[in-house]
Amino acid sequence: MKNYKTKFKNLNYEAYKFRNEIVINPPALLVTLFFFQLPKSNCEWMAVAEQFLTKCNFTHCLGSIDGKHVQIIATESSGSMYFNYRGTFSIVLLGDANANYNFIYADVGCQGRISDGSVFKYTSLYEKIEQGKLNLPADETLPGRTNPVPFVFVADDAFALATHIMKPYQGHKPGASSPERIFNYRLSRARRMIENVFGILSSKFRVLLKPVTFHPDKVESAVLSCICLHNFLCRNSVSRSFYAPSGSFDSEDADGNSIPGLWRP
Secondary structure (H helix, E strand, O other): OHHHHHHHHHHHHHHHHHHHHHHHOOHHHHHHHHOOOOOOOHHHHHHHHHHHHHHHOOOOEEEEEEEEEEEEOOOOOOOOOOEOOOOOEEEEEEEEEOOOOOEEEEEEEEEOOOOHHHHHHOOHHHHHHHHOOOOOOOOEEOOOOOOEEOOEEEOOOOOOOEOOEEOOOOOOOOOOOOHHHHHHHHHHHHHHHHHHHHHHHHHHOHHHHOOEOOOHHHHHHHHHHHHHHHHHHHHOHHHHHHHOOOOOOOEEOOOOOEEOOOOOO
């Protein structure tokens, strides 16, 4: 009997050790299982652009980029390293979402004191864009136009305008039907994809709503785990109906009025 008890304790320890490893070091395993990756070919990027055109009426869009602060408890001797403009301590989750509310890229772990635009410049996504290693579609003309324009990732004012990064016109633009205001409206429809993804992620994985008490390295792994689980639950129609039922995301009525998603307070 004693021998069985000993074996059971050993088995219990091994299961605990395995479970602990999954929580602390999940990225490689979960990324592989849940297909959390950037499109690899021209055709895959074009499929993303078609989704944005259909759902947001914004053409040539390859993704919606933004940053989110994940609050942490500052470690000893970290000083102001993680201190952000909101007066809290955090690490930054920089995400890129498609029109189906899935992450296609995420970078987690940069110190909260750094702005979203600067965080982006330290990511592998930015490096690959600059080096032309993403197999992005070739420039194409817009409907009714003659000059080809590049495909872009949409972002807010915190990001620098670039060949493949599109941001809204700055300042107030008079006239409800001015070209600049119409453009900003269309771009905001595409950009709110990542905003909704962050909102759903926080509302479902509520550990992200308050300061996380882990070491920053473990917070990074925990956030990546939440991202992978989000993608997994959104890819299956059955699990999606429970995880993000109808009305969860922002939408518009027939008159173009915005309807807030259920994730908003």
